[in-house]
Amino acid sequence: MPDRLLDLLLVYGPGFAVCAIAWLALRIYQSARHHLSRANQQVEAALAAPAPTAPVIDTRPGTDQHALNTITAAWNADTRKETP
Secondary structure (H helix, E strand, O other), X not given: OHHHHHHHHHHHHHHHHHHHHHHHHHHHHHHHHHHHHHHHHHXXXXXXXXXXXXXXXXXXXXXXXXXXXXXXXXXXXXXXXXXX
């Protein structure tokens, strides 16, 4: 009986191993294709979506009215304290 099992293992074992390895390689290939397909769909969706627009901030000199008012008030402040 053990000789028969060893014979079966030696005869059919390599073919079974090759089939198992081929099946695993196919599963890995299908998984990789699936992940790449999902990544491609996400990229296509991101490219098709309109780009978000940031608020436009006016950075030209002299356009910040609050800063201008603060500087004007500091410039015109009466800092001299004279006693009569």
